[in-house]
Amino acid sequence: MNTKAATPTQTGALVGLARVSTDDQDLQLQLDALTAAGCIRIFDEKVSTRKKDRPGLAAALDYLRPGDTLVVWKLDRLGRSTKDVLIIAEDLHDQGIGLKILTGRLAGNYSPTGEGKFFFTMMAAFAELERDIIRERTIAGVQAARDRGQRLGRPPAMTPEQVEHARTLLTNPKNTVSSIARLLNVSRATIYKYVPELTQAPAAAAEELTA
Structure with a gap:
């Protein structure tokens, strides 16, 4: 499905936000994509969105000005739940700031008002639903393997x-x-x-x- 959300009028700068959940993950892919998209400033953070303290996001929101657009590589880099994403999107709109997503099914420019708000809500909900389905399938697969007597985890170092x-x-x-x-x-x-x-x-x- 290719649904176009309302596009905000961009009069300011593109500002990027890159996030990974752990120190073991690499930000470079996101940084390269945000740079290629034309971001004049990129804020990054290595923190799970389950934590309330998100210094990178806080710094980006403090830096952004009316007319600017916050750019993320994928919607889940902005937040892990529909509620969190919509709160951030509403905050951006209240400040006159747009949101741009570079990749994934939700790629595009979004304005959380009117028709744009409706589609953004639905798409964010679908993204969360997709994560839940993947998690449930993983759990079901693990249980099915156990029921078949398969050994899970790393194989033993010695037979x-x-x-x-x-x-x-x-x-x-x-x-x-x-x-x-x-x-x-x-x-x-x-x-x-x-x-x-x-x-x-x-x-x-x-x-x-x-x-």
Whole structure:
């Protein structure tokens, strides 16, 4: 569906807002897109929208002036819930500031008034609904896998066969934990984890443990 929202008259500057939820995520994709869109200033933040304190958004709102347009890469960079997004959008409108979304189904310019407000509300609601559906499908998929007896999460570092092989090799005093770890392509720590009796072994394996 390609629904056009009312487009505000832009008389001022484009100001960008980039956000990721954790320090492990990279802002560069958003920064590049916002720069290419013509933003003269970009504010960024690394914080979950579930937290009330959003310094990047607060700084952007303080910087924006009537006639300016706030630009985000995608709607979920502005807020995670329909309520939050609409509160921010209403605040922008009250100040005479437009909103532009660069990517996703909701890409375009929005003015949260009249027809534009109606479509913006519906689209924000659809975006939240889509997140909920994805989350429910993920939960259902995990439960179905458990019901089938599938092991979830990371696979074990050593299979039962490798553990047994390691124990057999360790019966030979010429074999060390390091040499067996190299043979099985695992770390010494992994050997000790899966063969815990080594902590009491008095032979070469024990010597390596205390080395």
